[in-house]
Amino acid sequence: MSWIQIKGGNRSVQDWQIALVLMVAYLVIALLIGILAGKGKGHVTLDEFTVGGRNLGLLVTWFLMGGAIFSAFAFLGAPGWAYSRGAPALYVLAYTAFAILPWYVVGPKIGRIGRRRELYSLVGFLQGRYPMKTLAVLVGLIVFFASIQYLATQMKGMAIIFNIMTEGRVPFWLGALLAYAIVVIYVATGGLRAAAWSDVFQGLLMIVISWTVGFAVVIQLYGSTTEMFTRIAQTNPGFLEIGTEGSTMSPMAYTTLILVSAIGFLMWPHLFSRSYSSNALTVKRTVIAYPVFALFVVPLLLVGFAGVGLVEQGQLGEPDQILPYLITTVLQIPGWLYGLVGAAALAAAMSSADVITHSASLEFTDGVIKNLWTNLSDKTVLLVIRTAVVVIGALAYLVAVFGGQGLIALLAGAYGSIVQFAPGVYSAMYWKRGTPAGVVAGLAAGFAVNFYYQIVNPVTPLDIHAGILGLAVNVLVFVVVSYVTKPQSEDIVKDYVETNGTAS
Numbered sequence: 001m002s003w004i005q006i007k008g009g010n011r012s013v014q015d016w017q018i019a020l021v022l023m024v025a026y027l028v029i030a031l032l033i034g035i036l037a038g039k040g041k042g043h044v045t046l047d048e049f050t051v052g053g054r055n056l057g058l059l060v061t062w063f064l065m066g067g068a069i070f071s072a073f074a075f076l077g078a079p080g081w082a083y084s085r086g087a088p089a090l091y092v093l094a095y096t097a098f099a100i101l102p103w104y105v106v107g108p109k110i111g112r113i114g115r116r117r118e119l120y121s122l123v124g125f126l127q128g129r130y131p132m133k134t135l136a137v138l139v140g141l142i143v144f145f146a147s148i149q150y151l152a153t154q155m156k157g158m159a160i161i162f163n164i165m166t167e168g169r170v171p172f173w174l175g176a177l178l179a180y181a182i183v184v185i186y187v188a189t190g191g192l193r194a195a196a197w198s199d200v201f202q203g204l205l206m207i208v209i210s211w212t213v214g215f216a217v218v219i220q221l222y223g224s225t226t227e228m229f230t231r232i233a234q235t236n237p238g239f240l241e242i243g244t245e246g247s248t249m250s251p252m253a254y255t256t257l258i259l260v261s262a263i264g265f266l267m268w269p270h271l272f273s274r275s276y277s278s279n280a281l282t283v284k285r286t287v288i289a290y291p292v293f294a295l296f297v298v299p300l301l302l303v304g305f306a307g308v309g310l311v312e313q314g315q316l317g318e319p320d321q322i323l324p325y326l327i328t329t330v331l332q333i334p335g336w337l338y339g340l341v342g343a344a345a346l347a348a349a350m351s352s353a354d355v356i357t358h359s360a361s362l363e364f365t366d367g368v369i370k371n372l373w374t375n376l377s378d379k380t381v382l383l384v385i386r387t388a389v390v391v392i393g394a395l396a397y398l399v400a401v402f403g404g405q406g407l408i409a410l411l412a413g414a415y416g417s418i419v420q421f422a423p424g425v426y427s428a429m430y431w432k433r434g435t436p437a438g439v440v441a442g443l444a445a446g447f448a449v450n451f452y453y454q455i456v457n458p459v460t461p462l463d464i465h466a467g468i469l470g471l472a473v474n475v476l477v478f479v480v481v482s483y484v485t486k487p488q489s490e491d492i493v494k495d496y497v498e499t500n501g502t503a504s
Contacts, residue, residue, distance in 0.1 A: 015335030016167045022339030023165065023346060024178075026205070030350060031182045035189050074297050075206070075345040076157045076320045082304025083311075084319035086232075086239035088249040089301055091258045096294040099265035100287055103275075106266070107283040109429055111275035113499050119276055121359075122269040122421065123367035129428040129496045130436035130488075133371045138443060140367020142417055143269055144392065147360030149414035151396030154353040155180055157320070158346055159400060164324035165342035173401050179346060180397045183353045187361075188389045207296050209344030214299020217326060218306050225302060232308050239308070256465035264419035264467065270359035361388035416454055416467030420446040423471075423478045432493045438482030446474025 074092070081089035110125060117128055122143070127136045155176040162175025222228040232239060238246020242254050249257075275283055300323070307322045307330075316325055324345070327338045365385045370376060376384070420443055427434035450470030453460045460466055 015338075016165070016169060018335030019165045019339030019342055020170065022336060023162065023342045026343035026346060027178065027182050030347070031185060034187070034354070035185070074300055075210070075348040076160060076323060077153070078297055079300050079304030079307075079323045080319035080321070082301045083307045083322040084313065085248040086236070086305075086308075087242050087247065088254055088257075089304065091254060091261065092297055092301065093294050094258045095261040095265060096297060097291045099262040100290045103266055103271065104284055104287040106426075106429070107271070107275045107287065108280035109499055110272060111278065111280060111283055113496060114272065114276035116499075120273060121362045121366040122267075122272045122425075123363050125272055126421075126424055126428060126439070129492065130424065130434070130439050131492070132436040132440060135424075135436060135440045135443070136367045136371045138367075138440060139421065140364050140371075142420065142443075142447060143360055143363040143367070146414045146417040147356050147363075147392060148396045148399055149417075150356050151353055151360070151393065152399035153414070154349040154356070155397055155400035157349045158353075160321055161324060161342050161345045161349075164321055164328055165338060167328065176397055176400050179350060179353070180393050183350055183357060184390055184393045187354050187357050188386045203347070206344040206347045209341055210296050211299050213327070213341050213344075214303050217331065218299075218302050220331065221306050221310065228302075228306060232305060235309050250463045253463040253465065256463075256468045260415050260419050260465045260467040260471070263422050263471070264415035267418045267421040267425060268356075268359070269363050270355045273359055273362065357389055357393055360392050361385045364388050364392070416450045416465065416470065417447060419467045419471055420450065420474050423475050427478070427482075428496050429499075430497065432497055433482055433487060434478070435482045435485045435488060437485045438478045438480075441481040442474040442476075442478025445477040446470040449473045 078089060078092050081092075113119070113128070114125060117124070119125055119128065123136050123139050126139055158179035159172045159176035162170040162178065163172050218225055218228055222231070229240065236246065238244045239248070241247050242249060243251040274286075278286070303323050303326060307326055310330060311322065311325065313319065316322060324338075324342070327333065327341050362385060365381060365388055369384050369388075370381065423442055423446075424434075424439040427439070447470060450466045453466035453469060458466075460469060
């Protein structure tokens, strides 16, 4: 039999120790790469810390952007949904493949505006077109809370990996704490460049492992994907369909989940700093290459489907644990191999955690701190940003350890908030009649609606995603208020609307 065997016989008591050593070794390597990359430019200035000196190349930019989606959500949440929800898990492929495409046009334009104005945040971009302190503070706060949800997704995933791969010997709180500490140290030390080069290493590891393990699990358990899906269809009618009897999600819920994810994906602040940190050609090439990352999610979804019928849901603490559970319990493999799987899963989580921690600290500082305390020096701003890295990470850690939501729920909740930036961002570049009062009113209304249906009353009309309901209200309020308030100065509008993205 091959190196993967169905469990049967005594596993070496040392396997979990080997896995733990490999995962800790990976953390140390990631930390060293991050610190050394951050110090590679000598003294870290504000511009270097925030946008990497505005000269990042294609390889680094691709892994930075890819790391934002290939996360704990991909390694744990996506298989968890495939295992527990069936066909609805395929929404991941739909939005990861296509959501980035508008950035081919939008990204270079945002990048040119950002480089001309020396911007490093989404807050700065919006405040340049809509100069209102209230807007900046509101955006900074929304990014702050949405990023905590997103970061909690990654930390929870890292904790699950440590806990299961060591057969429960590393408690949940400690696993999350270890990974959190590593990310905070190298992001606070080296900023964007540290996150970038760490993500290159992490990306290569998780890509290789996901394909190797994903298909190996399916082949060993079923022989082929055809046999696996045939068996699922026979034993769980409707599980592989949307909206039919036996399906776990309605067509409206599925469609609006894809919609909020696709629109919201482009509104994450780290995409803005990526456009500021690379020239127009690099941004366009990254967009063309980016959908390849969707292919790397396929074998992870297959792992989730492989668990259907083999593992009772009662055997797991939650569905997100299906991948490590299969690796460590259903299949018997050497400790070194599932240690590598654990390291790859940690890499996926950390490659998102670092960029989100970095961008959240920039947005909170630029939006809230700099508008409440003006005339801060660059040195002080850099200190505040580094402090924010630690604080934001700590709050996300608390949500991960004490919160009860699964990874997909946390991620979808974050997207529901972040998608509310879309009217302000697109109108800044393409609609001359938008006004600061309109953006603020729409953003506040959309966020309030999303918050109500996410937290207060989670049952939405027609099963529409809360974020889409909020976005619809946002657009309506934004347009109405913009038309009843005074138009902006023509000079401010021209600087954004008439800028193209063809220059580097």
